[in-house]
Amino acid sequence: MTTLRLPSGVDGTRTLTTDDxxxxxxxxxxxxxxxxxxxxxxxxxxxWASWRFFSWLVLSANFDVVRANRRxxxxxxxxxxxxxxxxxxxxxxxxxxxxxxxAWGRVTRNALIAFAVFGILVLPIMAGASGTxxxxxxxxxxxxxxxxARASSRSAGxxxxxxxxxxxxxxxxxxxxxxxxxxxxGVDPGLWGGVYLNVIVxxxxxxxxxxxxxxxALGRTSxxxxxxxxxxxxxxxxxxxxxxxxxxxxxxxxxxxxxGWGGLENVDLVYRVTIAFALFTAAFIAEALRGGLNAIPxxxxxxxxxxxxxxxxxxxxxxxxxxxxxxxxxxxxEFIGLFMMSTMVAVVGLTDMLQAARATTExxxxxxxQKEVLLFVGLVFWMTAFGLSRLSSQLERALSxxxxxxx
Amino acid sequence: MNWLRDERVRRALLEAVTIGIVAALTIYxxxxxxxxxxxxxxxxxxxxxxxxxxxxxxxxxxxxxxxxAYLAGLMNTLRITVFGIALSMVVGFGVGIARLSSNWLAxxxxxxxxxxxxNMPLPVFVVFCYTAVVLRLPRIQESADILGLAYFSNxxxxxxxxxxSDGAMAWGALVLAxxxxxxxxxxxxxxxxxxxxxxxxxxxxxxxILVVAVVGGYVVTGMPATWNLPEVGRFQxxxxxxxxxxxxxxxxxxxxxxxxxxxEIVRGAIASVPRGEREAAAALGxxxxxxxxxxxxxxxxxxMLPPLATQAxxxxxxxxxxxxxxxxxxxxxxxxxxxxxxxxxxxxxxMTVTYFVLNLAIAVIFVGPQWRFSWSRGRRA
Numbered sequence: 001m002t003t004l005r006l007p008s009g010v011d012g013t014r015t016l017t018t019d020d021x022x023x024x025x026x027x028x029x030x031x032x033x034x035x036x037x038x039x040x041x042x043x044x045x046x047x048w049a050s051w052r053f054f055s056w057l058v059l060s061a062n063f064d065v066v067r068a069n070r071r072x073x074x075x076x077x078x079x080x081x082x083x084x085x086x087x088x089x090x091x092x093x094x095x096x097x098x099x100x101x102x103a104w105g106r107v108t109r110n111a112l113i114a115f116a117v118f119g120i121l122v123l124p125i126m127a128g129a130s131g132t133x134x135x136x137x138x139x140x141x142x143x144x145x146x147x148x149a150r151a152s153s154r155s156a157g158x159x160x161x162x163x164x165x166x167x168x169x170x171x172x173x174x175x176x177x178x179x180x181x182x183x184x185x186g187v188d189p190g191l192w193g194g195v196y197l198n199v200i201v202x203x204x205x206x207x208x209x210x211x212x213x214x215x216x217a218l219g220r221t222s223x224x225x226x227x228x229x230x231x232x233x234x235x236x237x238x239x240x241x242x243x244x245x246x247x248x249x250x251x252x253x254x255x256x257x258x259x260g261w262g263g264l265e266n267v268d269l270v271y272r273v274t275i276a277f278a279l280f281t282a283a284f285i286a287e288a289l290r291g292g293l294n295a296i297p298x299x300x301x302x303x304x305x306x307x308x309x310x311x312x313x314x315x316x317x318x319x320x321x322x323x324x325x326x327x328x329x330x331x332x333x334e335f336i337g338l339f340m341m342s343t344m345v346a347v348v349g350l351t352d353m354l355q356a357a358r359a360t361t362e363x364x365x366x367x368x369x370q371k372e373v374l375l376f377v378g379l380v381f382w383m384t385a386f387g388l389s390r391l392s393s394q395l396e397r398a399l400s401x402x403x404x405x406x407x
Numbered sequence: 408m409n410w411l412r413d414e415r416v417r418r419a420l421l422e423a424v425t426i427g428i429v430a431a432l433t434i435y436x437x438x439x440x441x442x443x444x445x446x447x448x449x450x451x452x453x454x455x456x457x458x459x460x461x462x463x464x465x466x467x468x469x470x471x472x473x474x475x476a477y478l479a480g481l482m483n484t485l486r487i488t489v490f491g492i493a494l495s496m497v498v499g500f501g502v503g504i505a506r507l508s509s510n511w512l513a514x515x516x517x518x519x520x521x522x523x524x525x526n527m528p529l530p531v532f533v534v535f536c537y538t539a540v541v542l543r544l545p546r547i548q549e550s551a552d553i554l555g556l557a558y559f560s561n562x563x564x565x566x567x568x569x570x571x572s573d574g575a576m577a578w579g580a581l582v583l584a585x586x587x588x589x590x591x592x593x594x595x596x597x598x599x600x601x602x603x604x605x606x607x608x609x610x611x612x613x614x615x616i617l618v619v620a621v622v623g624g625y626v627v628t629g630m631p632a633t634w635n636l637p638e639v640g641r642f643q644x645x646x647x648x649x650x651x652x653x654x655x656x657x658x659x660x661x662x663x664x665x666x667x668x669x670x671e672i673v674r675g676a677i678a679s680v681p682r683g684e685r686e687a688a689a690a691l692g693x694x695x696x697x698x699x700x701x702x703x704x705x706x707x708x709x710x711m712l713p714p715l716a717t718q719a720x721x722x723x724x725x726x727x728x729x730x731x732x733x734x735x736x737x738x739x740x741x742x743x744x745x746x747x748x749x750x751x752x753x754x755x756x757x758m759t760v761t762y763f764v765l766n767l768a769i770a771v772i773f774v775g776p777q778w779r780f781s782w783s784r785g786r787r788a
Contacts, residue, residue, distance in 0.1 A: 028511030035510045042512050224422055230429040240763050242724035244738055245755070252742075253751035256443040257436060340528035346731050354530055358538070370539040378531050385526035 076193015102149025105394025213285025499669025585620020
């Protein structure tokens with residue numbers, strides 16, 4: 001007998017009986033002849049698909065391709081002995097995500113289940129036990145960060161401080177990961193690869209795209225005609241252009257537009273691709289911010305100028321912080337999308353995680369193992385996107401709660 | 408220097424400065440583009456020097472001009488876009504309606520599908536569909552088939568299709584006339600029904616005219632269309648509608664991916680129709696299907712058309728990922744032209760313009776019906 005929590009119980013819990021199960025099935029699956037037919041068909045399809053999937057998983061799937069190529073998938077052809085440039089970023093990323101989560105919300109049950117299934121079941125099966133154990137310290141540190149942020153944000157003041165710390169973590173993380181790549185001789189950008197390249201390209205693009213996007217959004221809502229027209233044309237041009245075309249432009253033709261200071265026009269492809277991503281994403285960030293800017297009441301600016309703030313001061317101190325806060329969910333969506341679209345670098349021949357995965361099945365012993373390795377790649381991106389989107393929805397809820405308290 | 412304190416003067420000065428900055432940037436970019444070839448497209452008339460695979464309606468060879476190769480690429484982009492939009496709309500509507508279904512299993516499965524796809528990068532999805540699904544299909548001699556009608560193999564996919572003979576044009580004209588006639592009859596009878604209050608059966612009349620036009624026209628013009636069923640040959644299929652593995656894999660990935668977004672749009676639009684509308688329709692004695700068709704869907708359609716147009720444009724743009732599976736679409740052919748002519752900037756300007764026109768066309772096709780909706784709403788009110 002399992003006890004499950006049922007909403008109808010007086011004390012909140014009671015024993016689940018077969019009658020309950022029957023009622024559950026009747027109201028949800030078999031409440032009309034049409035629904036009965038639909039349910040039976042769907043059950044048959046679902047059963048067939050699960051049988052096919054699990055028989056493949058148990059009988060013919062072989063995840064050796066992931067285990068043997070773990071390094072290639074994670075960092076590509078990154079030189080041996082240079083990993084110290086990478087581990088701090090991985091640890092920092094986990095800590096920043098979980099600290100932010102603790103500072104703004106809490107891990108919901110569904111997210112916890114997803115994380116647990118991924119970390120305890122999926123990773124060990126696919127990447128092997130030793131590969132999972134390598135990630136264990138990072139996971140423990142991230143969990144500790146989460147509980148520390150939860151504990152320190154019991155009081156309202158502590159919460160604000162924790163949120164500031166979270167902001168600082170994110171602000172430090174992106175530049176420091178780039179600095180780590182470049183100090184002490186650095187590593188040739190041509191050797192950056194794997195999922196690490198996805199992280200580097202997308203975070204580098206965020207750093208460039210955010211300020212540029214803010215400028216574009218301000219330009220588009222500006223009262224100066226030239227700025228308005230210029231920003232609008234730029235934004236609409238980028239929004240109408242397919243990303244692969246933009247990436248190919250960076251590959252083959254960006255040098256025509258870069259000024260020739262100190263060999264800037266022949267800068268490495270990774271940087272050019274990052275610039276292209278930044279130029280492209282800035283237009284979408286501007287659009288996301290424009291919504292936030294338009295939502296700010298006129299009275300805010302009027303009150304600022306009544307207090308004697310100059311136009312620039314009221315923009316930087318009053319308008320922009322609120323606009324960024326209003327459009328944080330949309331911005332988070334853009335950043336998640338940017339991370340996923342960074343797999344498009346395949347178009348210009350960089351070896352990101354997806355391209356590395358395609359390369360593994362050209363090794364003779366792993367010929368025909370595309371399903372296994374691509375499933376793994378897909379799951380890694382899926383879990384990252386899922387976690388970040390849950391984080392952003394917690395953020396959204398926390399921010400809307402703050403707004404309603406003040407009102 | 409008192410005039411500098413004048414608000415209007417300062418404003419005009421700032422205006423001039425911003426115009427100067429924007430103009431300088433524009434001129435810089437234009438000058439650089441001009442120096443790198445600009446709009447000089449003369450090289451497009453030279454021999455292409457490369458073949459374009461996977462052509463269906465065109466037959467361009469390496470001896471033709473680059474313009475012809477570009478055209479062949481454009482046709483492939485149009486092909487994948489049209490098929491992709493159609494398929495993603497069909498699947499997306501189904502999934503979107505299933506998400507609102509009273510059937511628990513259908514709603515949960517649809518929800519799971521949408522969540523699965525929305526957190527997955529499109530390139531991973533495309534590569535998976537191509538290398539792990541389509542290329543892993545059986546060899547052509549051992550093709551998988553559906554009831555002997557459609558065949559799937561790693562070399563090619565073949566579906567039943569119509570093959571047309573001489574009278575097809577005449578039949579098409581008759582069908583078109585039937586559609587126009589049905590539309591006119593529906594309008595006249597519906598107006599009479601509204602004016603006189605007597606039932607005039609506009610839908611039945613329209614359907615009757617349509618059936619007569621299609622079936623009657625088919626017989627009169629000498630049965631110009633017959634089913635063309637594919638057959639398995641030794642090395643290839645014969646007959647039917649054949650698709651290359653690249654096209655089929657890309658089509659599968661693009662349409663299943665976009666279907667999840669279409670489903671969210673459809674669900675949101677249907678949910679945006681107030682509950683009271685449906686309850687009122689039920690109180691008037693309309694059946695659930697009638698409630699959906701006559702009350703909910705017309706209102707939901709008006710809400711969902713603009714975002715659906717954006718989604719369709721997205722599909723057109725995303726189809727340029729074709730290069731990942733080596734499908735020769737517009738962007739792939741454009742890249743090849745850049746490589747063998749060295750003229751990057753002109754080709755980019757050309758591609759940008761082409762995608763803009765494509766996006767514009769999609770917007771007109773999708774938002775075109777919306778004008779009718781708002782117009783007919785205004786007329787009734």
